[in-house]
Amino acid sequence: MSVFTRSQADRETLLLPELAALTAHHRANSAGYDRILSSLGIAPDATFGSIADLPWLPVRMFKTHDLKSVPDSEVFKTLTSSGTTGAGASRIYLDKEAAGAQTKQLGATLQEVLGGERLPMLMVDTIGIIKNRRSFSARGAGVLGMANFGRKHTYVLDEHDQPEVEAVKKFLAEYGGKPFLIFGFTFMVWLYLYEVARDNDLDLSNGILIHSGGWKKLIDRAVDNTEFRRRFKEDTGLTRIHNYYGMIEQIGTVFLEGPSGNSLYCPDFADVVIRNPETWEEQPVGEPGVIEVVSTLPRSYPGHVLLTEDLGVYNGIDDGDWPGKHFSVLGRLPKAEARGCSDTFSGAAA
């Protein structure tokens, strides 16, 4: 059951009513969300002509306010992440159903590139990252979430963040002849897996790499996605590489890089809108703008239509590896800063 099947027209037809119903559901169950839409003059019975017409919330709202559409008694899990904007932590409330849905849909999304069975798994991280189950970093949460999709986990780094070459060699000797899964954050994969594999002539050609986290830390090494893929292919034989884009505020929804690389695709229950930061209108293909992520998964909190703080661009619509819009992430919006009399602004998190 692939979740990369819907053309853009199908998404408008099938997702829009679902998203409009979600909007009404959140208005009915989250007083704060309803107050936002009311003050923007959006009538309770408003209809929306397209996915791009749906009202969006800035993703940072979840750092500054508690927004949820379930009673406290039904909160099953609270996710917190500090993210990178330094504005405190996002707080995302999941009830049992939402927690189940996000795991299920993440699995369905990754199945597209992993196949149906759990594969032996190489973790480009240290086991220490998930040792303390009480307080997770975002990295730890990512590692733990992904661990479910593999078996026979081997961690590439020791507790001092040093690569354990022997452990990797042992893993490859045992499982490297068949498809195996590799997971890690982009910059760590480059620093600790690519360089170790290259220097030790390791064969990763049966690997399927899933990675995320952006390119910012690799800029000074002049590594972008194209270079990343080229060098992995040439020096380690690894060709099945899938970057993904996702955030804790829309947990379970990941936009996955297609097999031919350099473009991210929306699973069938999600969509993306690139907006012009001046007019907030949707941008045409090829024009950069601010990324809005749309997903039917957030039912326990009003996170179904979120304006991120990332810049992106549509690479095309219905003309790539999989149907629907496909896009690239270009980087983060620069921080908003102001001058003033005080050294610090209370309330100005930016």
Place this chain on the structure above:
Amino acid sequence: MTSLTQRFPAAPSLEVGALVDELRAAPPGGRLRVGDPRVVEFVTKFARKLLAPATARRFPELASLGFFLRKGEIAKALSTLDTSAGTLRFPRGLVFHVPPANVDTIFVYSWALSALAGNHNVVRVSSRSAGAAEAVLEALNAALSEVDPDTAAAITATQRMVTYDRSDEVSGALSLAADLRVIWGGDGSVAALRKYPLAPHARDLTFPDRSSFAVASVAGWQRASEAERRAAAEGFYNDSYWFDQAACSSPRAVFWVGDSAGARAAGQEFRTLLASVLAAKQHVTEPAMAVQKRVSAYGAAVDGLVKEIAFDGNGLATLELTDPAVLPREWLGAGTFANAQVSTLSDLVPIVLRKDQTVSQFGFTTEELTAFAHELAGRGVDRIVPFGSALTFSAVWDGYDLLAEFSRLVTVQA
């Protein structure tokens, strides 16, 4: 031992003990007096540098500073210090200034007035200072090389601007040596510096976090000509957008005073004019700032403070308050204004806090404003100024007559 970098006069680094010893010594040519001609000569030379077209173009705020420090303005300010027979005015002594790190140029006003009062000054300039602050230091050093050598010697002996990394030792020593400590930069800075004891006779002059709002008379708006209305919008633009609305004197809320139908119509017309000013000035709101404004506006809605949010492009966001009493005092992002209607200025009296600094006004008479000030009875609001003057620094600031604060009185009876 932490050493201090001497930014003005540019000189080799030194230890805090040596700095204090140098600043305590009598300068060549004799001790500084209130309104000392040597300081006046130096400050006016410095002011001319700030007014040089190249500098003024790059940093308009430095042109305002230069204007404030012209010879005529200085003479006017110093004349307020005249004393009656039997009373003499003298400098306070050594003044330690701690300006805000995200420099606007306010520290220069603080320093210049203190120097004109005849004090020896040490100013801590942030290592993060940039742009305008660097230009100020350049102008100071350039002015020093152009004044009479005797003047230069006296200024060099008594006036220092230094940079040092956070240091208990240095801040502690300078605090203990000071006769007056001047702390800008808000509540955080005040709290941080208060840890360091002062000499028993010394005092603090503090500039904590402040916030400001605007009032506009509906009747005054209706009386005003088209040109006056446009000028009001332009003045308001300068008040608000010059420092991204983050200056303590920039208005964060606008109260329309009068009947509600009139207030709605006037407010609408004012915002249309303001939007056209933004367009004419080609005001750019960075995308991150546009997002920040939405986070603030939506947050205020979630909190129940706001019943209506309107965006005129990215530059102007208007938040209709559910109740005038819940006016936001924190920064919400450049060009984000809470808006409310009240029947009379008296309705605002219970809302005002000590923290409220500047009321920018449009369309009121002196009598109306004076009555409002009397009703406030000093519980809050330090200045009431017309639209367009919110950011204009004056020698009376935050309720203090600065030159008076920077000097002391001696009485003589035969």
